[in-house]
Amino acid sequence: xxxxxxxxxxxxxxxxxxxxxxxxxxxxxxxxxxxxxxxxxxxxxxxxxxxxxxxxxxxxxxxxxxxxxxxxxxxxxxxxxxxxxxxxxxxxxxxxxxxxxxxxxxxxxxxxxxxxxxx
Amino acid sequence: xxxxxxxxxxxxxxxxxxxxxxxxxxxxxxxxxxxxxxxxxxxxxxxxxxxxxxxxxxxxxxxxxxxxxxxxxxxxxxxxxxxxxxxxxxxxxxxxxxxxxxxxxxxxxxxxxxxxxxxxxxxxxxxxxxxxxxxxxxxxxxxxxxxxxxxxxxxxxxxxxxxxxxxxxxxxxxxxxxxxxxxxxxxxxxxxxxxxxxxxxxxxxxxxxxxxxxxxxxxxxxxxxxxxxxxxxxxxxxxxxxxxxxxxxxxxxxxxxxxxxxxxxxxxxxxxxxxxxxxxxxxxxxxxxxxxxxxxxxxxxxxxxxxxxxxxxxxxxxxxxxxxxxxxxxxxxxxxxxxxxxxxxxxxxxxxxxxxxxxxxxxxxxxxxxxxxxxxxxxxxxxxxxxxxxxxxxxxxxxxxxxxxxxxxxxxxxxxxxxxxxxxxxxxxxxxxxxxxxxxxxxxxxxxxxxxxxxxxxxxxxxxxxxxxxxxxxxxxxxxxxxxxxxxxxxxxxxxxxxxxxxxxxxxxxxxxxxxxxxxxxxxxxxxxxxxx
Numbered sequence: 001x002x003x004x005x006x007x008x009x010x011x012x013x014x015x016x017x018x019x020x021x022x023x024x025x026x027x028x029x030x031x032x033x034x035x036x037x038x039x040x041x042x043x044x045x046x047x048x049x050x051x052x053x054x055x056x057x058x059x060x061x062x063x064x065x066x067x068x069x070x071x072x073x074x075x076x077x078x079x080x081x082x083x084x085x086x087x088x089x090x091x092x093x094x095x096x097x098x099x100x101x102x103x104x105x106x107x108x109x110x111x112x113x114x115x116x117x118x119x
Numbered sequence: 120x121x122x123x124x125x126x127x128x129x130x131x132x133x134x135x136x137x138x139x140x141x142x143x144x145x146x147x148x149x150x151x152x153x154x155x156x157x158x159x160x161x162x163x164x165x166x167x168x169x170x171x172x173x174x175x176x177x178x179x180x181x182x183x184x185x186x187x188x189x190x191x192x193x194x195x196x197x198x199x200x201x202x203x204x205x206x207x208x209x210x211x212x213x214x215x216x217x218x219x220x221x222x223x224x225x226x227x228x229x230x231x232x233x234x235x236x237x238x239x240x241x242x243x244x245x246x247x248x249x250x251x252x253x254x255x256x257x258x259x260x261x262x263x264x265x266x267x268x269x270x271x272x273x274x275x276x277x278x279x280x281x282x283x284x285x286x287x288x289x290x291x292x293x294x295x296x297x298x299x300x301x302x303x304x305x306x307x308x309x310x311x312x313x314x315x316x317x318x319x320x321x322x323x324x325x326x327x328x329x330x331x332x333x334x335x336x337x338x339x340x341x342x343x344x345x346x347x348x349x350x351x352x353x354x355x356x357x358x359x360x361x362x363x364x365x366x367x368x369x370x371x372x373x374x375x376x377x378x379x380x381x382x383x384x385x386x387x388x389x390x391x392x393x394x395x396x397x398x399x400x401x402x403x404x405x406x407x408x409x410x411x412x413x414x415x416x417x418x419x420x421x422x423x424x425x426x427x428x429x430x431x432x433x434x435x436x437x438x439x440x441x442x443x444x445x446x447x448x449x450x451x452x453x454x455x456x457x458x459x460x461x462x463x464x465x466x467x468x469x470x471x472x473x474x475x476x477x478x479x480x481x482x483x484x485x486x487x488x489x490x491x492x493x494x495x496x497x498x499x500x501x502x503x504x505x506x507x508x509x510x511x512x513x514x515x516x517x518x519x520x521x522x523x524x525x526x527x528x529x530x531x532x533x534x535x536x537x538x539x540x541x542x543x544x545x546x547x548x549x550x551x552x553x554x555x556x557x558x559x560x561x562x563x564x565x566x567x568x569x570x571x572x573x574x575x576x577x578x579x580x581x582x583x584x585x586x587x588x589x590x591x592x593x594x595x596x597x598x599x600x601x602x603x604x605x606x607x608x609x610x611x612x613x614x615x616x617x618x619x620x621x622x623x624x625x626x627x628x629x630x631x632x633x634x635x636x637x638x639x640x641x642x643x644x645x646x647x648x649x650x651x652x
């Protein structure tokens with residue numbers, strides 16, 4: 001609420017303000033596998049994130065938050081400039097969150113989360 | 120590190136805005152000194168512009184060092200990468216090009232080899248700038264967009280970036296013939312720049328926006344429209360200057376004072392456009408935003424006049440002051456800049472925010488009406504004092520989660536950047552209101568002090584263009600952005616019309632004295648009709 005109001009104040013008061021952006025991150029997710037909140041059957045999950053920009057996969061990270069509370073850093077590759085891909089095996093049934101962070105080729109860092117379940 | 124992450128979204132836009140502004144000033148300065156002033160100005164006359172060029176190049180290099188540093192630190196800490204891994208990233212390489220280019224310009228601006236080294240430096244700066252533009256990350260039309268971006272930057276630098284050097288040179292130039300010749304050359308270059316700027320900008324808009332629905336339904340589209348509107352204002356001022364240049368060429372007395380005054384407003388609006396451009400580079404292109412676009416009927420519904428909200432909801436109905444939580448309601452999750460806050464607003468949060476905007480609107484509306492009446496009614500000259508009322512209101516009511524309303528104490532609340540910002544506003548508003556009142560009532564001399572009001576007004580509008588709302592909903596963010604963009608344009612118009620009125624003095628057309636009070640009234644009206652849900 002406050003952030004929204006701060007902008008109104010800046011103008012209403014004609015006072016100085018500072019630039020801040022709360023816009024969507026730069027690399028927008030086009031599609032994901034698994035889908036949001038999808039229930040995946042089996043112990044292996046094929047992860048595929050497709051973005052609206054060229055991604056520098058060497059400087060991007062995928063981290064899987066495990067049901068136990070731990071986390072696992074995933075190795076990712078890039079079949080095309082806009083896709084980040086990974087695979088994770090031997091997953092126990094439960095709720096997972098894939099935490100991703102990508103560096104777009106224009107230097108923008110973007111992050112987000114993708115929840116899914118296995119059974 | 121957590122603190123850097125918290126403000127990363129903010130510093131990222133700040134650095135991009137500063138980079139663009141000083142890139143324009145650096146390249147514009149080189150163009151002016153080598154192509155426009157040439158050898159016509161004496162060493163004495165060129166000393167100040169050359170020094171300004173060196174400073175611009177130094178600030179550009181420093182900004183890039185800070186930007187690459189901040190981006191690298193965030194990347195290393197959030198991914199576990201080492202500096203060796205990060206230094207090969209595109210933004211690091213681009214930063215290196217810009218830093219080396221700026222060093223060339225800064226180092227050789229005042230030496231004989233500058234005529235070769237400065238253009239070489241500009242090429243490096245432009246190359247680095249294109250590497251960190253949208254074009255670098257595009258999946259389609261990458262080469263074409265890179266070429267268009269390059270043309271856009273070069274034309275902007277030649278027009279907006281070179282303008283301060285022209286004004287500076289004219290100011291201290293005793294030789295009117297040389298001044299006329301330089302102005303005439305600049306005018307021709309500006310006209311070519313406008314054509315290139317419009318051609319490249321229009322082509323990029325086609326590729327980055329793609330459809331009328333994306334133009335009217337995304338924040339990128341709205342920001343682009345505001346950029347076009349401000350450019351139209353700039354063209355109007357440029358056209359006025361062209362008339363002066365043509366009159367002088369046709370033999371009229373070479374009085375370049377009005378040209379300099381219009382030029383000052385051109386520089387101000389020009390750099391406002393650059394801030395809007397920095398904001399555009401920080402958001403995804405409209406063509407990429409396929410989910411959450413807003414339709415024309417939705418916009419019409421939002422702007423339909425409704426009675427303002429003058430009462431607040433109960434404090435316990437507001438959201439707790441929590442931070443980052445991702446929303447998983449969408450089919451494809453949203454992506455965020457590190458440190459970005461997102462918290463869906465509850466109805467009470469919206470009501471509180473609207474109440475704040477509506478009271479602020481009432482104050483600005485009153486200021487606008489009184490400043491208009493001040494021409495006829497003597498007591499209305501005290502209009503700046505209404506801002507004291509706004510300051511008191513903000514101090515007590517702006518941040519419901521802080522003292523005196525919420526659980527956070529007065530000093531504790533300063534740890535939240537946004538609250539500290541509000542507190543600063545209060546001090547500034549009081550100072551601004553009292554200062555302007557003292558000038559209006561002849562307690563202080565208008566002189567240079569009178570320019571503070573239009574400058575603060577124009578600066579507030581310019582910086583407003585670099586902001587956006589975080590309302591946990593892309594459609595609501597768009598609709599809030601729509602009204603704030605309108606407010607920003609009105610503030611810029613108010614500020615620069617008042618500036619011209621003061622600076623042109625007796626030569627000022629009467630209409631200038633009407634524009635800014637009307638802009639105030641319109642700002643008040645827009646704020647009074649502001650809604651977030």
